[in-house]
Amino acid sequence: MDFLGDWLLLIIAILLVGVAVVVGLVGSRRRKTAPQRGTTDVIAPTEPTEAPEAPPEAVAAPEAPVEVEEAPAPPVLEKPEGTASRLVRLRQRLSRSQSGLGKGLLALLSRDRLDEDTWEDIEDTLLTADVGVAPTQELVEKLRTRLRVEGGGSASPREVLREELVSLVDPAMDRRLGISGDDGKPGVVLVVGVNGAGKTTTVGKIGRILVAEDRRAVLGAADTFRAAAVEQLATWGERVGVPVIRGPEGSDPASVAFEAVKQGVDGSYDVVLVDTAGRLQNKAGLMDELGKVKRVIEKQAPVTEVLLVLDATTGQNGMIQARVFSEVVDVTGIVLTKLDGSAKGGIVVAVQRELGVPVKLVGLGEGPDDLAPFDPEAFVDALLG
Numbered sequence: 001m002d003f004l005g006d007w008l009l010l011i012i013a014i015l016l017v018g019v020a021v022v023v024g025l026v027g028s029r030r031r032k033t034a035p036q037r038g039t040t041d042v043i044a045p046t047e048p049t050e051a052p053e054a055p056p057e058a059v060a061a062p063e064a065p066v067e068v069e070e071a072p073a074p075p076v077l078e079k080p081e082g083t084a085s086r087l088v089r090l091r092q093r094l095s096r097s098q099s100g101l102g103k104g105l106l107a108l109l110s111r112d113r114l115d116e117d118t119w120e121d122i123e124d125t126l127l128t129a130d131v132g133v134a135p136t137q138e139l140v141e142k143l144r145t146r147l148r149v150e151g152g153g154s155a156s157p158r159e160v161l162r163e164e165l166v167s168l169v170d171p172a173m174d175r176r177l178g179i180s181g182d183d184g185k186p187g188v189v190l191v192v193g194v195n196g197a198g199k200t201t202t203v204g205k206i207g208r209i210l211v212a213e214d215r216r217a218v219l220g221a222a223d224t225f226r227a228a229a230v231e232q233l234a235t236w237g238e239r240v241g242v243p244v245i246r247g248p249e250g251s252d253p254a255s256v257a258f259e260a261v262k263q264g265v266d267g268s269y270d271v272v273l274v275d276t277a278g279r280l281q282n283k284a285g286l287m288d289e290l291g292k293v294k295r296v297i298e299k300q301a302p303v304t305e306v307l308l309v310l311d312a313t314t315g316q317n318g319m320i321q322a323r324v325f326s327e328v329v330d331v332t333g334i335v336l337t338k339l340d341g342s343a344k345g346g347i348v349v350a351v352q353r354e355l356g357v358p359v360k361l362v363g364l365g366e367g368p369d370d371l372a373p374f375d376p377e378a379f380v381d382a383l384l385g
């Protein structure tokens, strides 16, 4: 028994020593790890005392993975507005902004007596609407003659005015966009104009019209001068699934234009639209830049259209810009933007006269589909309300 009792005591003693050793070890580990956790905030995110001290960025951080997870989802492409509904909508908008001019003229022409004062008022109305001096005098002469000869006859003042306005806007000009290339090459449209005129917006809007017409387009963001313009164009393209070729900020616009047209040729696209920078710091600089862009493009495919974008609200300033650009590059068509924000639709006549080039498109709002082909008869009807 004594022998057994000794063994029992020995085993209990060993167990007690073992437990003491284990407890001692765990305790020392805890003491070692605790200071480490306390020294670094990042690896102690659950430490209750540290949470309130976290900077605002750290609070926002948990949201980041959600955004990352959402990113790979394919973008939902927008469907550009169909041509028919767009044109109906934009004609109404054109009428809203321009009918003041037509109504003013009609009220004057409908007076019982067309005396000299009235003709002067008619002239002033036309000049105020930016029609320009020579076209105004021409129109007044024609109206005087016709209303004197036909006055009170079969044609009403409204009919006479309509006919003369349509003839002033010149329906014979070819207003089709040169978007078709030869020999299987894409059409190449170079879009020029001063910054802020609505160039980038116009390129984006034309891109959407092409998508609506089932044409494959590629956009070249050669306005490398302003990073925001490149981003802006990229967004226009992304929304409708049109590729946008871009270079780093400040890169050579000609190299971006070259890449865009190369992509257009290699990928058998229908049209390449090239946005350009419109710095008017001096004519020689502009000429160098646009000349180089054009030369480089034409190593691959001819430029089929050069569109000059003009802000309709800038009046005489716009005319000066138009002149400079037309001296620098061979403009083949004009886009008049912001006609929705100007009652001075007469600029259509003035700029066509000045450059001998037709207005082909008009911008009628900031909405993505607010661009319409210019139709002389529809325009005059909008003027007359």
Ligand SMILES: Nc1nc2c(ncn2[C@@H]2O[C@H](COP(=O)(O)OP(=O)(O)OP(=O)(O)O)[C@@H](O)[C@H]2O)c(=O)[nH]1
Binding pocket: 193, 194, 195, 196, 197, 198, 199, 200, 201, 202, 223, 226, 228, 229, 232, 277, 278, 336, 337, 338, 339, 340, 341, 362, 363, 364, 365, 366, 370
């Ligand atoms: N109301 C109205 N605004 C327009 C029209 N076209 C363009 N805009 C606005 O004009 C502003 C300038 O347009 P942009 O396309 O950025 O002009 P830009 O000539 O490309 O200038 P950069 O981007 O600097 O090269 C933007 O706020 C457009 O939304 C239009 O037809 N009507």
